[in-house]
Amino acid sequence: MHGPHARPTSTAFGAAPTAPTPPPRQVGPKHSRRASIAARLRRRLLAYRAIAFLSTHIPDHSGPGEECLLLVHVRQVVGRVQYQICTDCARGIITGLVIDERFHSTGLANRALSHLRSRHPGLAWSSTLNMRTTRNLLSRMSIPTVPADTHCPHASPAAA
Numbered sequence: 001m002h003g004p005h006a007r008p009t010s011t012a013f014g015a016a017p018t019a020p021t022p023p024p025r026q027v028g029p030k031h032s033r034r035a036s037i038a039a040r041l042r043r044r045l046l047a048y049r050a051i052a053f054l055s056t057h058i059p060d061h062s063g064p065g066e067e068c069l070l071l072v073h074v075r076q077v078v079g080r081v082q083y084q085i086c087t088d089c090a091r092g093i094i095t096g097l098v099i100d101e102r103f104h105s106t107g108l109a110n111r112a113l114s115h116l117r118s119r120h121p122g123l124a125w126s127s128t129l130n131m132r133t134t135r136n137l138l139s140r141m142s143i144p145t146v147p148a149d150t151h152c153p154h155a156s157p158a159a160a
Contacts, residue, residue, distance in 0.1 A: 040105065047106040051078065053115050071099070071112055078103055081112050085120055086152040092120055093150065094127040094143065097134055113141050126150075 054070040071079030082096035094116075099109050117125065127138050128148045138145060 043103065044106045046073070047103055047108040048111065050074070051108060051111075053112070055119065066095075069112060069116060071103075071108065079108060079112065081116065083116065084152065085123060089152050090123055091152060092116070092123040092125045093146065093152075094125065094129060094138075097129060097137075109137050110141065113137070113143070 050073055052072045054072055056068050056070060057066070066082070066084050069081040069083070070077050071081075078100040080096065080098045081094065083092055083094045085092045094113070097109060097112075099112075113125075117123075125143050126146045127134070127143050128146060128150065129135070129138065130145065130148075135145065
């Protein structure tokens, strides 16, 4: 017979030697840290390869220069950057930034703002965002923060 039940419990010289019991296993996955690093790298590669940028004009909004940059992954919007541009003043103001939770810490927001700068060269960018996470991003990108009520005089509806 095979298996542990076929081993003798005693021999002519006394009790049969038993194998030492293995130490208790660690709770959780064996390579949990490596998996999270690999998953983070996969998300970063996904953010750089599979995300498309679509620029749209927001209809019926407060100002004529209000636009939106959509971040799209496989027909699903995973982020949005709202901004106003004025070519007369050569200014751009970022008014909103939303990135899906799974794409946080992948560099996607950094890539989106860099895309805006390359799409509209020669504009001086500023932002009205005041959340802690966006403040850190904007300071890394050297984009100053302005009060929320700052508007371009050319973008007012009376000037249109």
